[in-house]
Amino acid sequence: MSEATILVLDAEPPPRLGRLTGRARILHADEQSLARQLPLADVLLVWDFLSDAVRDAWPGEGHRPEWVHTASAGVDRLMCPELAASDTVVTNARGVFDVPIAEYVATLILAFAKDLPRTWRYQRDRQWRHRETRRVTGTKACVVGSGPIGHAIAATLRALGITTALVGRSARAGVHAPEDLDRLLTRADWVVAAAPLTDATRSMFDARRFGVMQPSAHFVNIGRGALVVEEDLVRALTSRWIAGAALDVFQQEPLAPESELWTVPDLLISPHMSGDTVGWRDELGAQFLELYERWESGRPLTNVVDKHRGYVPGH
Amino acid sequence: MSEATILVLDAEPPPRLGRLTGRARILHADEQSLARQLPLADVLLVWDFLSDAVRDAWPGEGHRPEWVHTASAGVDRLMCPELAASDTVVTNARGVFDVPIAEYVATLILAFAKDLPRTWRYQRDRQWRHRETRRVTGTKACVVGSGPIGHAIAATLRALGITTALVGRSARAGVHAPEDLDRLLTRADWVVAAAPLTDATRSMFDARRFGVMQPSAHFVNIGRGALVVEEDLVRALTSRWIAGAALDVFQQEPLAPESELWTVPDLLISPHMSGDTVGWRDELGAQFLELYERWESGRPLTNVVDKHRGYVPGH
Numbered sequence: 001m002s003e004a005t006i007l008v009l010d011a012e013p014p015p016r017l018g019r020l021t022g023r024a025r026i027l028h029a030d031e032q033s034l035a036r037q038l039p040l041a042d043v044l045l046v047w048d049f050l051s052d053a054v055r056d057a058w059p060g061e062g063h064r065p066e067w068v069h070t071a072s073a074g075v076d077r078l079m080c081p082e083l084a085a086s087d088t089v090v091t092n093a094r095g096v097f098d099v100p101i102a103e104y105v106a107t108l109i110l111a112f113a114k115d116l117p118r119t120w121r122y123q124r125d126r127q128w129r130h131r132e133t134r135r136v137t138g139t140k141a142c143v144v145g146s147g148p149i150g151h152a153i154a155a156t157l158r159a160l161g162i163t164t165a166l167v168g169r170s171a172r173a174g175v176h177a178p179e180d181l182d183r184l185l186t187r188a189d190w191v192v193a194a195a196p197l198t199d200a201t202r203s204m205f206d207a208r209r210f211g212v213m214q215p216s217a218h219f220v221n222i223g224r225g226a227l228v229v230e231e232d233l234v235r236a237l238t239s240r241w242i243a244g245a246a247l248d249v250f251q252q253e254p255l256a257p258e259s260e261l262w263t264v265p266d267l268l269i270s271p272h273m274s275g276d277t278v279g280w281r282d283e284l285g286a287q288f289l290e291l292y293e294r295w296e297s298g299r300p301l302t303n304v305v306d307k308h309r310g311y312v313p314g315h
Numbered sequence: 316m317s318e319a320t321i322l323v324l325d326a327e328p329p330p331r332l333g334r335l336t337g338r339a340r341i342l343h344a345d346e347q348s349l350a351r352q353l354p355l356a357d358v359l360l361v362w363d364f365l366s367d368a369v370r371d372a373w374p375g376e377g378h379r380p381e382w383v384h385t386a387s388a389g390v391d392r393l394m395c396p397e398l399a400a401s402d403t404v405v406t407n408a409r410g411v412f413d414v415p416i417a418e419y420v421a422t423l424i425l426a427f428a429k430d431l432p433r434t435w436r437y438q439r440d441r442q443w444r445h446r447e448t449r450r451v452t453g454t455k456a457c458v459v460g461s462g463p464i465g466h467a468i469a470a471t472l473r474a475l476g477i478t479t480a481l482v483g484r485s486a487r488a489g490v491h492a493p494e495d496l497d498r499l500l501t502r503a504d505w506v507v508a509a510a511p512l513t514d515a516t517r518s519m520f521d522a523r524r525f526g527v528m529q530p531s532a533h534f535v536n537i538g539r540g541a542l543v544v545e546e547d548l549v550r551a552l553t554s555r556w557i558a559g560a561a562l563d564v565f566q567q568e569p570l571a572p573e574s575e576l577w578t579v580p581d582l583l584i585s586p587h588m589s590g591d592t593v594g595w596r597d598e599l600g601a602q603f604l605e606l607y608e609r610w611e612s613g614r615p616l617t618n619v620v621d622k623h624r625g626y627v628p629g630h
Binding site: 120 | 419425444585593
């Protein structure tokens, strides 16, 4: 096999890629140059995983990369019908974000249970205000999304004594079918959105679903912004249908300074960082390198996305 | 046995005590009347566990209650040489606070790891600021205090993948001796004070001990305020000897509005509430009732405090 060309979508060189020096030609593209450079690529590495550029630049006809890897768990930002219909293999960063995101979700649930946001507010005002808080042991969580991230969240919450139900696209061992969701929502203390963004999950958390949750329930979204109808969540919080929520992902990112979301009572806003622990870029670089070595030697790739479903099946 | 007299130190009647109607005479005392009423009591129930009144009111001579129960884990506020020397049995609320406090400590450690306080500050300022945070899995904690609360904290932190060392008054299975403390502090990411307040533990967290901790370390005190030399902690934080701290207990409670502690950078202040989850008063009432029934029928009491050591031995 002659020297392959890896096209990297990002200005910054990913860590560890230097190890491929002499084994591959590495080119960099930005959003503007991507369409022009794409015909040169055997492999496209979508390192700037917040970009929508691949969808726009994907060639309908002609030369297409043999393989596209994205340094994210979700593939919604790059998938388009032409890519789905092509022979190009798509892989994702499955595995890198599981434990960090699970810890992040546990953090938010515990912070709600222990009323931490109010504690900080009282500290700012130099107020000593004792309150009774909640024990998480014995409470119930419903996690929507049964991939590795959903499973990792469930494992961490269960370790804290929280009875946790997982909801996936279909019922299987340890996973509930979507038909069970509404029933589970009526009982859950904590509802966590951890699903990939697909036609089936888009806007699934809407007024009706917030309406069936308990007034004491808290909602957490670490999946994709478009899983949630944001205006419905605002209504649910301001009308006290639910007690609180935390969003790490949004329909528009970064969230604009003028967004009304910043100041909704009992809504915590974080800037899409739940999975990003120190060393994450390094891990993503190492993961691509490992996949590249499989591809280079003709071995089958892992983390292969089902392009029509929009995620890696199985688990 | 004729009808016994239970003297309750608190204005409010504790929950569940009504069940003793017809079996015991229940009197209430406040801090002012305690010394006068104490000679009437067979049993003293220290329901207002923040009060120091028992120490002042304890009779050197004459009639003393047979049994004193305090609705707290720590007995430092009521213990005095005359009580320690007397035949009076002292019991505490061992067990009620373990899981809530363990969850609270986990909450604080996760909040530090995930940089939540800064997230909330940025939200207030409508700032989208992505940061890399820490994974707690694989980090190291050192918990000082090897009673039920220390053990519960260790169990919860270990469930989150944190390697946790316990330090007690002497080495035994699963517990390090005080001689190991400094070595453990030099390696710990999280240091938790969960010891009873005794002559051996008073002021144990001082400039020297904060000095041996890592610059990235965080310190949490859910034990007693006097375990910590507060001015040394302030210095450790302002000089960046350590990265952050959380205090739930203080030398003076409630913390005065003019205290400098409220505004120390990276110091979280909460109002002595780590163990107080919804239903805690009910649990404390039920616990006293159970002990009372043992005492009434002549069976041995549990939760008996070693009055010279200042805690319930064993575990």
